[in-house]
Amino acid sequence: MTASLEVLATGALVTVQDRGRPGHAHLGVPRSGALDAPAHALAQRLVGNGPDAAGLEVLLGGLGVRLDEDRWVAVTGATLPARVGDRAVPTGRAVRLPAHTPLTLGTPLGGARSYLAVSGGLVVDPVLGSRSTDTLSGLGPAPVRTGDRLPVGVPAGEPAAVEVPAPPTGGPLRLHRGPRADWCDGDAVDLLVRGAWSCAPDSDRVGLRLVGDPLPRARTDELASEGVVLGAVQLPPDGRPVVFLADHPTTGGYPVVAVVEPADLWRCAQLRPGDPVRFTRTR
Amino acid sequence: MTGPAAYRMVASGPSALLLEVADAAAALSLAEHLREEVDATDVVPGACTVLVDGAEPSAVAGAVERWDPTADPDHGPLVEVPVVYDGADLAAVADVWGCTVREVVERHTSLELVSAFCGFAPGFAYLSGVPDEWSVPRLESPRPRVPAGSVALAGTWSAVYPTASPGGWRLLGRTDVALWDTRRTPPALLAPGTRVAFREVRP
Structure with a gap:
């Protein structure tokens, strides 16, 4: 049975993203997919999802969500304060999010885009093999809005042991x-x-x-x-x-x-x- | 293959090659050949190029050697597009061509066009086959919104807007066929290689 993720607040721009829809460029279809692909992939691994799972890409924080079932969640990418209810929780690792408890993301201290993964993944209808929102052509789901309820799939795996990613390097x-x-x-x-x-x-x-x-x-x-x-x-x-x-x-x-x-x-x-x-x- | 090389190959970053050929027909022919011969993420024909993304360079080079640029292109099915010719730029195109509006319609419906490549938007096909002497300039400033189904000309290309968007092409008319439907395979009605004929219908 699928669960549901209710959107309580969005910041500048929140979109559903996965690895995108390469292979259709000759039809004029952009590749799309998570802009910070390694951060998106890490979030999915942390909650035990496969590499094709979809999550949320959050521009400049400000996201609030709530689930109707207990799930593992992970936030990666731009570092920001995260809270489950009124408790501060770490980013970059799997965290248990109890049913009906809000997860809120503050403003990033550095960077621009954060990634939220939920065990089971977001299972909005795929278009051409991908659930990514394509902001250029409008393919895939519309950008996420407050009040949206997004379907969440059945968890397939256990959350990963704490993974210590290589620290992001600024570099040219x-x-x-x-x-x-x-x-x-x-x-x-x-x-x-x-x-x-x-x-x-x-x-x-x-x-x-x-x-x-x-x-x-x-x-x-x-x-x-x-x-x-x-x-x-x-x-x-x-x-x-x-x-x-x-x-x-x-x-x-x-x-x-x-x-x-x-x-x-x-x-x-x-x-x-x-x-x-x-x-x-x-x- | 004998004679001068029919292509030039240049890298587009570490994982893609851009192959330059003579014209749109050659690009289409080479793209179809490479799509069958090479394991690539994307094979994208352009006006006179083919971009091969995510393939082994040596495999691409080998496959290009096996391409016969003189072979008849194996074009796809013929799609007839019904058009109501009431576009805002009919008179302007008639001026450029030095003919009447009626003759613009007759010339456009007489063309045998081929979808050379897509771009700009999903399912937006650049249709080749407009003679050089019928080339028309784009609008100086694009319209903020061109409705879906608009049938248009720019340069020596014709096209149908699959979705509403800004656009600088000269509008001849409109069609109500679905140019883009993600439930269809392929979702683009006018995928590269498709032959296209426009037919006049009454509003």
Whole structure:
């Protein structure tokens, strides 16, 4: 029998996320999925769920939920104060959440996106094999709103023993040369590495937009639309680079001058508007 | 294969390759070939490229060598799209083409189009087959909302908006067929390779 998760409060943006729906890019379907994939995967492991289970991605905290059955829950990603009822509970490990007791998440001390996993997983109807909310195209469930009741599946496993993840490291984003690096006037990777960049306020699940001195373009003509990878650094005509994240369009007409190392993409999920963004070359 | 290489290969990060070919037909042909030959996460045709994401580079390189760019593309079924031609930009397109509005409708319904690639939105197919001399510029500033089912032109491409969205294409008319249905396989009515003909219907 499935249980139900009642949403008591949401912050800036709360969405259902899993590993996304790769494999449909040729139909124009974004990959979607948790922006900080390692944090999402850790939360699912902690409560004993399989890798395809869905949970909540919480932007800048502020979430309140309540279950109608006892379950294990885990919060990972951006570090924030968490309470079960009026008791402070640790993040980064499985915690028992008694039925009808609110779990509330405060404001992150650092980072931007936190992940909530519930044993049994959220079992909203999948679309094209995924339960992820795609904020670009509207596929999957709508963003979570106060008053929503989300179905929770039957737990399949026991919670994991306490797992001590490697401490998140700030570090610069490693860059590969992009397929259209020659559209930039100068060495695109070098200009990105040497530039002073910060996270723009209009950054979202589609892309990390960069504030800094615009990159000069060597060409002003239009590039014929072509497939774009996750982590692509696209250079629009205004010279403000955008790093494509999970909900990015699958084809685009702006040149990709660099590509962020896939293993570093989770860091983009944890940047807040105004945070410095640093790049380095891949070795 | 003899003669000059029919493609150029460039990396798009550590896990993807971008293959440049001559045109949309070649991109479609190569994408269909690679989809059968290579174990990839995504194979994405573009206007004159194919992106292969999540495949072993040596496997891609080997498979491309086995591609025959001169082979007749094996296009999918023909889909007829019924259109009410009452779009806001009919007169503007007639101006660009130097013909009457009626002739715009006759020309658009005479085209044999092929879905070359998708993008912009799920099920938004770029239909190739509009002659170069009928190229039309996009709107200078996009409309904030184009209704679902709008049939449109931009450059030498035609398309049908699967969902309501902002858009800068020239609107010729509208259809009520479902371009996108996630219960269908594939969910896109005009998946790459599909041949498309527009047919005029009365409102």
